[in-house]
Amino acid sequence: MKRSITIALSLLTLLIIVTGCGNKQSQSKKMTIVGSTALQPLVEQVASEYSEKNQDISITVQGGGSGTGLSQVQTGAVLIGNSDVFASQADGIDADKLVDHEVAVVGIVPVVNPKIGVKNLTMQQLQDIFTGKITNWKSVGGKNEEIIVINRAQGSGTRITFEQSVLGKKTAVKSQEQDSNGTVQQIVGSTPGAISYVSFSYVNNKIQPLSIDGVKPNVTNVTTNAWKIWSYEHMYTRKNPGTEVDKFLKYIQSHEVQSKLVKQLGYISIHDMKVSKDANNHVSK
Amino acid sequence: MDEIKDRLLKPSKATHEDQRGKFISYLSIGLIAVLVISILVFITIHGLAMFTQNGMKISDFLFKTDWNPGKKLIGALPMIVTSFGVTLLSALIATPFAIAVALFMTEFAPKRGAKFLQVIIELLVGIPSVIYGLIGLAIVVPAVRTIYGGTGFGILAGAIVLFVMVLPTITSLTVDSLKAVPRHYRQASLALGATRWQTIYKVILRAATPGILTAVVFGMARAFGEALAVQMVIGNAAMLPQNLTSPSATLTSQLTMGIGNTIMGTLPNNALWSLALLLLIMSLVFNLVVKLIARKGRIK
Amino acid sequence: MNAKRSDHLATGLIYTFVAIVVLILFGLIGYILVSGVPHLSWHFLTTPSKAFAAGGGIRDQLFNSLYLLILTLIISFPIALGAGIYLAEYAPDNWVTSVMRTAIEVLSSLPSVVVGLFGYLLFVIQFQMGFSILAGAIALTFFNLPLLTRNIETSLSAVPNLQREAGIALGLSSWKTTTGIILPAAVPGILTGVILSAGRVFGEAAALIYTAGQSAPVLNYGNWNAFDPNSFLNPLRPAETLAVHIWKVNAEGIVPDIDAVSNGTAAVLIIVILIFNISARMLGNRLYNKLTSSK
Numbered sequence: 001m002k003r004s005i006t007i008a009l010s011l012l013t014l015l016i017i018v019t020g021c022g023n024k025q026s027q028s029k030k031m032t033i034v035g036s037t038a039l040q041p042l043v044e045q046v047a048s049e050y051s052e053k054n055q056d057i058s059i060t061v062q063g064g065g066s067g068t069g070l071s072q073v074q075t076g077a078v079l080i081g082n083s084d085v086f087a088s089q090a091d092g093i094d095a096d097k098l099v100d101h102e103v104a105v106v107g108i109v110p111v112v113n114p115k116i117g118v119k120n121l122t123m124q125q126l127q128d129i130f131t132g133k134i135t136n137w138k139s140v141g142g143k144n145e146e147i148i149v150i151n152r153a154q155g156s157g158t159r160i161t162f163e164q165s166v167l168g169k170k171t172a173v174k175s176q177e178q179d180s181n182g183t184v185q186q187i188v189g190s191t192p193g194a195i196s197y198v199s200f201s202y203v204n205n206k207i208q209p210l211s212i213d214g215v216k217p218n219v220t221n222v223t224t225n226a227w228k229i230w231s232y233e234h235m236y237t238r239k240n241p242g243t244e245v246d247k248f249l250k251y252i253q254s255h256e257v258q259s260k261l262v263k264q265l266g267y268i269s270i271h272d273m274k275v276s277k278d279a280n281n282h283v284s285k
Numbered sequence: 286m287d288e289i290k291d292r293l294l295k296p297s298k299a300t301h302e303d304q305r306g307k308f309i310s311y312l313s314i315g316l317i318a319v320l321v322i323s324i325l326v327f328i329t330i331h332g333l334a335m336f337t338q339n340g341m342k343i344s345d346f347l348f349k350t351d352w353n354p355g356k357k358l359i360g361a362l363p364m365i366v367t368s369f370g371v372t373l374l375s376a377l378i379a380t381p382f383a384i385a386v387a388l389f390m391t392e393f394a395p396k397r398g399a400k401f402l403q404v405i406i407e408l409l410v411g412i413p414s415v416i417y418g419l420i421g422l423a424i425v426v427p428a429v430r431t432i433y434g435g436t437g438f439g440i441l442a443g444a445i446v447l448f449v450m451v452l453p454t455i456t457s458l459t460v461d462s463l464k465a466v467p468r469h470y471r472q473a474s475l476a477l478g479a480t481r482w483q484t485i486y487k488v489i490l491r492a493a494t495p496g497i498l499t500a501v502v503f504g505m506a507r508a509f510g511e512a513l514a515v516q517m518v519i520g521n522a523a524m525l526p527q528n529l530t531s532p533s534a535t536l537t538s539q540l541t542m543g544i545g546n547t548i549m550g551t552l553p554n555n556a557l558w559s560l561a562l563l564l565l566i567m568s569l570v571f572n573l574v575v576k577l578i579a580r581k582g583r584i585k
Numbered sequence: 586m587n588a589k590r591s592d593h594l595a596t597g598l599i600y601t602f603v604a605i606v607v608l609i610l611f612g613l614i615g616y617i618l619v620s621g622v623p624h625l626s627w628h629f630l631t632t633p634s635k636a637f638a639a640g641g642g643i644r645d646q647l648f649n650s651l652y653l654l655i656l657t658l659i660i661s662f663p664i665a666l667g668a669g670i671y672l673a674e675y676a677p678d679n680w681v682t683s684v685m686r687t688a689i690e691v692l693s694s695l696p697s698v699v700v701g702l703f704g705y706l707l708f709v710i711q712f713q714m715g716f717s718i719l720a721g722a723i724a725l726t727f728f729n730l731p732l733l734t735r736n737i738e739t740s741l742s743a744v745p746n747l748q749r750e751a752g753i754a755l756g757l758s759s760w761k762t763t764t765g766i767i768l769p770a771a772v773p774g775i776l777t778g779v780i781l782s783a784g785r786v787f788g789e790a791a792a793l794i795y796t797a798g799q800s801a802p803v804l805n806y807g808n809w810n811a812f813d814p815n816s817f818l819n820p821l822r823p824a825e826t827l828a829v830h831i832w833k834v835n836a837e838g839i840v841p842d843i844d845a846v847s848n849g850t851a852a853v854l855i856i857v858i859l860i861f862n863i864s865a866r867m868l869g870n871r872l873y874n875k876l877t878s879s880k
Contacts, residue, residue, distance in 0.1 A: 030715070032715060032716070037545070037836065037837045038837060040799075040800075040837070041636045041637065041837070041838075041839060044636060044800055045636045045637070048802070058802070060715065060716055060798070060800065060802070060823050061800050062716050062798045062799060062800060062823065063545075063794065063799050063833075063837075064545050064705075064794070064795060065544070065545020065546050066545070066546060067544075067545055067546045067547045067548050067549075067554070068544075068545050070548055071548050071549040071550075072710075075549075077710045090548050091355075091548060091551045091552075091553070092548035092549070092550055092551035092554075093548055148436055153521075153542040153543055153546055154353065154354075154355055154543060154546065154553070155355065155543060155546035155547055155553060156546045157546075174522060174523070174524055175522055175532075176436070176438060176520040176521055176522045176532045177521040177522065177523075177534075177542060178521060178542075179516075179521075179541075179542040179545075179546075179836075180835075180836035180837055181836070181837055182834075182835045182836045182837055182838060182843070183517060183835070183836060186422060186835075187422070190422070190423075190426075190427065191426075191430075191436060191437070201839050202839065264637055265636070265637050265839065266637075266839055299757070299758040299761060300758060302758060302760055302761065303758035303759060303760040303761070305760075306670075306758075306760030306763070306764065307675060307760065309667050310667040310668070310670045310671035310674075310675060311671060311675075312667060313663070313664045313665070313666070313667025313668040313670075313671060314667065314668045314671040314672070314676075314685065316664055316668075317664065317668050317685075317688075317689065317692075317730055317734065318685065318688065320692070320726075320727065320730070321688040321689070321691070321692050322688075323707075324692070324695065324700070324703055324727070325688075325691075327703055327706075327707070328699065328703070381602065382602050382605065382606050385598070385599045385602030385603055385606070386602065386603050386606050388599055389599055389600070389603045393596070393599065393600075402603075402607070403777075404859070404862055404863070404866075405607075405610050405611075405614070406610070407777070407780050407781060407784060407858075407862050408614065408784070408855065408858055408859055408862065409610060409613070409614075409784075410781050410784035410785060410788065411783070411784030411785070411787045411788045411854065411855075411858035412613075412617070412788055412851075412854070412855065413787070413788040413789070413790055413827075413828035413831060413832070413851075413854065414697075414788065414790060414791070415790055415828065415831050415832045415835060416617065416831065416851050416854075419835065419847070420613065420616060420617075424616075449609060449613065452606065453781075457777065457781060458735075461736070461739045461740070461743070461774065461777075462739070464743060464774075465739060465742065465743045467745075479588075480588050480589060480591075480592035481592055481596070482588075482591055482592040482594075482595040482596065483588060483591075483592070485595070486595070496739075499690075502690065503690070503693060503694075503735075505694075506690065506691075506693055506694030507693075507694070509694055509696075510694050510695055510696035510697065510699075511696070511697075512696055512697060512698050512791055513697075513790060513791055513832065536696075537696045537698065540696065540698055540699070541696075541698045541791060544698060544702065561696070561699045564694075564695075564696055564699070565691065565695065565699075568690075568691055568694035568695075569687070569691055571694075572687050572690050572691060573687070576683075576687070
């Protein structure tokens with residue numbers, strides 16, 4: 001028994017030594033990207049294609065949330081931080097020290113439980129629902145059913161975008177909150193009277209996407225800003241992050257990636273956009 | 286002669302070994318102490334930052350009911366109440382079941398039955414929280430909705446899911462403490478003419494009480510710290526629960542949801558760390574309370 | 586006879602409770618297996634996962650889960666064993682011991698996400714391990730230690746004092762008595778602890794998201810050099826486990842076959858745990874028989 005303890009302890013020591021050595025060896029060609037879970041699948045996919053073409057570089061992509069991404073790139077713990085929001089929209093981040101790289105556009109659509117029988121709302125109605133003024137679907141032409149608002153977690157990129165575009169300066173009603181597109185999709189699909197919002201790519205046949213003021217939620221309408229609820233996906237770096245990082249970011253913004261992978265993963269290409277938006281939600285052509 | 290004297294006076298090989306062994310075991314416990322202290326210090330520093338750096342009041346944190354750290358509202362009372370609610374309720378449901386199963390496995394069981402149950406129970410521990418959450422979402426929430434009305438999300442749904450999650454923990458630890466009751470207690474009791482139930486109730490359970498209480502604490506601790514599963518069925522609305530079926534939020538669900546979306550060092554982030562600290566202090570209190578009960582309940 | 590009646594009543598009650606629990610357990614496991622097994626195939630087990638297309642598998646996640654389990658046990662078992670021996674055999678009955686015990690219990694009640702973030706800030710960032718299996722294994726050690734230590738302690742204490750006395754009477758040192766007599770006798774109990782903590786390793790997600798990471802880079806199973814970033818043995822590569830995979834697919838997955846992947850993975854997880862439990866038990870019994878020469 002004692003021998004096995006000794007063996008295990010020495011294995012442990014060995015492991016720690018291995019860790020120390022391993023670090024020094026691989027730092028030069030390693031690139032770590034952390035942040036938004038929504039953007040993760042895209043970056044991961046691009047990274048794996050990129051490393052196939054450039055054998056000498058290994059890219060690690062992790063989630064953790066936009067807040068984590070921005071914090072970590074600011075402190076320099078990682079090279080690239082993924083974020084759903086502008087750095088200037090996040091408290092505690094010095095946006096001047098970071099460089100923004102917009103790599104995709106994502107459209108957000110309000111969704112309801114299909115049994116409600118509502119397919120279109122006016123922007124005003126939508127605002128009233130999320131601020132708690134309208135509490136029954138009857139008032140907007142649906143069934144006599146209580147409205148159950150499901151919001152996203154405070155500070156999440158999707159929620160910031162949604163509230164900026166729909167609520168303006170008003171505060172949302174206190175309500176249930178969920179923290180991912182997937183869970184929202186499941187809960188709205190199974191809860192009578194539920195309303196929430198998801199990214200375009202999460203709409204399926206169990207939930208009913210809503211048109212707003214008769215405008216349909218689709219890619220063309222987003223590119224012209226006819227559909228107002230959309231945001232950029234950002235990859236932030238510090239200033240002068242080095243040529244390897246620049247090359248990777250160029251690659252992800254290239255037409256090759258934007259026209260294929262970005263679309264396959266349900267985002268909208270930055271090259272298709274006919275308008276642009278700044279952190280204060282001002283849209284310009 | 287001197288040689289023999291020397292040999293006799295010097296510590297023997299076994300003594301050396303003994304000392305080395307002792308050293309290893311002291312080292313291990315020391316290492317655990319270091320781990321515990323480091324994580325405690327870490328959480329305490331982060332958890333107090335809100336009060337020291339952002340100048341928030343502890344009384345506001347503990348007794349106010351408005352939670353929106355982005356707007357400097359830091360009332361955590363709804364989460365405290367809900368966390369306690371789900372934990373106590375789930376332990377309350379789980380304990381009788383766990384004791385029954387444990388008794389069955391130790392006192393009643395045909396050997397095979399016990400082994401079988403044990404495998405299944407160990408299996409349950411390995412099911413990820415996410416799956417409990419998903420099943421809760423698919424089965425428990427709609428069931429609660431149909432029976433009690435409302436949205437189905439809330440303390441009740443959370444407690445039911447947690448009940449299943451803590452059952453294995455409480456059961457297996459209870460089994461251990463029942464097994465630790467010396468056999469001659471049973472024999473003595475039966476020899477006195479006591480029925481099986483009398484033996485169980487008056488002797489075995491009494492002797493195992495401290496162990497069972499520890500099992501319950503471990504179970505409650507698991508319930509208290511559980512996040513992913515509860516988060517899916519509790520509704521996550523930072524409001525004081527009106528009843529068992531109104532959406533509410535636990536300390537952990539609020540913590541898990543918010544932590545990725547907040548920036549290190551800002552008030553919203555510090556507020557979440559304060560929740561973690563609170564969680565820690567509360568489980569400490571749990572422990573102490575049960576220790577006291579156990580001390581009183583110990584047979585003399 | 587009142588005592589007899591209450592005996593019958595209590596027995597009946599206990600059987601009812603057990604029946605209910607068995608029903609719940611079966612329902613639960615049955616539900617997972619029934620909804621998952623139809624999606625299983627050799628293909629599912631042997632292909633890497635996919636980001637957005639249907640038909641992805643779980644090859645790397647499956648391996649990562651097992652590898653993580655082994656690493657975690659290598660780190661946590663010796664420590665827990667030493668600590669358990671200390672608490673059961675050496676610890677004086679004073680306030681220091683009592684504080685130690687409380688501390689261990691508190692450690693087990695820490696929410697996963699807190700441990701995850703602690704591991705993230707300390708190991709991943711501070712010690713520059715990066716998102717890695719090793720960081721994940723260390724984070725999991727935090728959960729495992731209390732459970733294992735506690736379990737080892739109880740199993741050791743449960744061994745009758747008679748055996749200790751016999752050992753000492755034979756002139757053995759107390760360390761020799763512990764390792765040679767008490768420990769072998771406690772093997773079955775210790776094994777339960779290992780199995781339970783293994784279950785926790787398989788099932789943990791929240792702590793791993795921040796430490797072992799949630800991506801499974803393409804692995805080269807022919808590369809046995811543990812220092813190479815592509816090697817499957819490298820403890821410093823990020824590793825998504827089965828449980829994390831289920832979480833990720835359900836939270837932000839955009840593959841069209843989410844249900845198939847999620848349910849299939851859950852079923853695989855259950856089956857793996859089952860196999861692990863049964864084989865650990867068989868191994869344990871053999872070990873027990875050999876060490877205590879009871880056969």
